[in-house]
Amino acid sequence: MTTLIFTHHDCLAHDTGPGHPEAPDRLAVVWQVLDRPEFRELERRSAPEADVEQLSRVHDRQYVEAVLAAVPDEGYRRLDGDTLLSPGSRGAILRAAGSVCAAVDAVLAGEATNAFCAVRPCGHHAEPARAMGFCVFNNIAVGAEHARKTHGLKRVAVVDFDVHHGNGTQAMFADDPDLFFASTHQSPLYPGTGNSWERGVDGNILNLPLEPYSGSVEFRQAVERAILPALEAFHPELLLISAGFDAHKRDPLAQLGLTNEDFEWVTRKLVDLADRVCGGRVVSALEGGYDATGLAEGCAAHLKALMRA
Numbered sequence: 001m002t003t004l005i006f007t008h009h010d011c012l013a014h015d016t017g018p019g020h021p022e023a024p025d026r027l028a029v030v031w032q033v034l035d036r037p038e039f040r041e042l043e044r045r046s047a048p049e050a051d052v053e054q055l056s057r058v059h060d061r062q063y064v065e066a067v068l069a070a071v072p073d074e075g076y077r078r079l080d081g082d083t084l085l086s087p088g089s090r091g092a093i094l095r096a097a098g099s100v101c102a103a104v105d106a107v108l109a110g111e112a113t114n115a116f117c118a119v120r121p122c123g124h125h126a127e128p129a130r131a132m133g134f135c136v137f138n139n140i141a142v143g144a145e146h147a148r149k150t151h152g153l154k155r156v157a158v159v160d161f162d163v164h165h166g167n168g169t170q171a172m173f174a175d176d177p178d179l180f181f182a183s184t185h186q187s188p189l190y191p192g193t194g195n196s197w198e199r200g201v202d203g204n205i206l207n208l209p210l211e212p213y214s215g216s217v218e219f220r221q222a223v224e225r226a227i228l229p230a231l232e233a234f235h236p237e238l239l240l241i242s243a244g245f246d247a248h249k250r251d252p253l254a255q256l257g258l259t260n261e262d263f264e265w266v267t268r269k270l271v272d273l274a275d276r277v278c279g280g281r282v283v284s285a286l287e288g289g290y291d292a293t294g295l296a297e298g299c300a301a302h303l304k305a306l307m308r309a
């Protein structure tokens, strides 16, 4: 009963072009972390491809089909200002979403207490019918609906500590009181959403915007005073984590100043809460993180806490 890792080589083949922050090297960095002695024993499983049915639970079917048809045979196809498809993208985008579904299957089957999906591209900006901010399909939301539709769970929560607001996840959850989404993020910052007055239905959306150059104290207060009590009250049957490491103090895209210890701390808090409310069942998926060292050390801290090491 430990932590499972879901990943796939196809996720390296999503080529975003020269100089793009969401580069294949990010995944290579995470794999190097997984090869460290303390993580080497973790069981790794191949991330399967999500199918159109699974994706269409949170995305418009037309959007899903249009994206898959848009994957180019050569060169790049642009979906928005900074989101591109390359010939290798098909496997990556399908496996990134499929990894969360497979991790949910494994955790709900009791094959592990929790799981981490080491995949790219990230997903939390992807809206029902729009690719955005490096994200094509919303991996974590696809996993949440998979848990409900395939396994009969009623209440699923997502906590998103990526430095950017998970506008896509919020858009998919906002009308459904049995889904809960809580996010800490820097504000102002891309994508500009995530104000504290965006509360969804019955308060099922909880946004904790943090000013640039906030740090550990403000972050931990937001988690401890707002997110943990709200999560406890919501009482999810499964807890999902949008694990971005771009709030790390080294990250070039934001200025939130979190440390490795903050990522370990928040993960331990979430694992402890999951122990109390949902039998410890947690599935985490990689979102952002654009400094190699910040991503590696943030990930290592997160994994250590998932493993309760």
Ligand SMILES: [Zn+2]
Binding pocket: 162, 163, 164, 244, 246, 287, 288, 289
């Ligand atoms: Zn981000």
